[in-house]
Amino acid sequence: MDVVTLGETMVLFHPAADGPLRYVHQFEKTIGGAESNVAIGLARLGAKVSWISRLGDDEFGLYVRNFIRGEGVDTSGVVFDPRHPTAVFFKERQPGRETRVYYYRKGSAASFMTPDDLDETLIAQARFLHLTGITPALSASCLATVERAIALARRHGLTITFDPNIRLKLWTAGQARETLTALAARCDIVLPGLEEGELLTGERTPEGIAQRLLTGETKAVVIKLGERGAFYATADGQEYVPGFPVAQVVDPIGAGDGFAAGLLFGLIRGWSYREAVRLGNRIGAYAVTVKGDVEGYPYWSQIAPDEEKPEIFR
Template sequence: MDLITIGESMVLFTPHTSGPLRFTNTFHKTIGGAESNVAIALSRLGHQTGWISHLGDDEFGLYVRNYIRGEGVDTSAVRFDKHFPTSVFFKEINPGQDPKIYYYRKGSAASQMTPENVDENYLSKAKFIHLTGITPAISESCRRTIYKVIDIAKENKQTVVFDPNIRLKLWSKEEATVVLGDIARRCDIVLPGLEEGTLLTGEKSTGEIASSLLQGDTKVVVVKRGEAGAYFATKDDSAYITGEKVSKVMDTAGAGDGFAAGFLSGLIRGRGYREAVELGNQVGAHALTVTGDVEGYPYWSQIAPDTKEILR
């Protein structure tokens, strides 16, 4: 397996009209979750991926599992909990702006994940382990679970990828800075956005952010800069890679996860960091053209229509 990720996915309700939700009467139902976004995007690019989580033993839980499994992601490590529900969230559309998000996830099934739930044998099957800063913010037991996953991955000499994905609605800025900074130092690849990098390091420029995060076990840092592209840095190399032009942005949700998937696809294919970042920019740009978290992620045939490369 190429990559395994762990985290909470929720049922997402997107309104059919823009403006305040109090005036909205109809919604489109789909799913959202940074970790499953990456797994789905990589699956569409031809890779074998797995997703670990807990879901409520309810209709929404079945919907989330079936949706993700239907995208070719292995869900055999997903557990259903009869005592806690599947989370839901709502998106408020404001044209020309990032959407407002309203979460209903406190006390969810995913928040009950514990280190004891981690199947070490299953986790050992992947080349890459993908984590985000959302999971440790959900609950104290989830935080311990993430540290357990990192320890197992290190023992197995797997590459650990960390996207801070900071959600200050889930915890304080001070706590996030301390915990996520510590996790970042334990991971091989760190993928912050520009604002996230500033929060974690106190630095404002992409170069200074990357230099500050290149410590501990971290071998490469990629700072995502939205439409401006991305900046990558190792101890020996660094470069700005310009972004892809998008004529009309429909929804920014999921673009960062798409970038992560494209970047990791490049690494899995044996490409260097520059080419991997370029691929990340391409996949992230595709995500911007469609409303929804995962709906815009491309298949490999859309990225490289003339290639004969087959991974499966």
């Protein structure tokens, strides 16, 4: 197994028409969840990846599990909860405005995840553990689950990547800063967006953010800069890596998870940080050209006919 990840995935409803949701009468059903987005992005590139979660023992839970499993992701670590439902969320599109998202996740099955839901054997088989800051925001038991996953990963020598993915609808900025900076310091690679880095550190530049986050166990910080690409810093150096131009942004949600998938895939293959970040930028650019969280993620055959030559991404 290359990567194991854990977190909540919800059923996502896309409106069939633009405008306020009160006037929309038809929706398309798919899924969305930061960690499963990364898992699917990795699986399409050819990585072996496992996703751990808790789903409602209901039709939506079965749909989520089947969708993710159908993308080639191992779902043997999924627990079905007969008492709590699978969460849902809706997108709202209005021309000229940023896409809005409405979540209905309080009391969801995933928010009741506990450390007992973790299969140590599954984690021990992997090379990387990927976590986000969404899961610890869901509940105290979810935070305990993330902390246990980090401890197990350390025990078995995994590299831990952490995307803060701050959701201020789930907790306050102060709570997020305190919890996530502590978690980040226990992870090998930290992947904030620029605004997330500012919230966590108080710094305003990628260089300043990276310097503050390169502490504890953290060996590398990669800061996502949207259309400008990304900035990475390690003890050996730092560099800005330009992004890929996109003719039209259809749906920006899921781009950051696509970036994480590309970065992880490059690191799995032993590429340099520059090459891995470059691939992350490329996957993120693909993601924004299609409606949906994961629908735009490419397959390896689409982007790298010669997989032994990462220099094609330079």
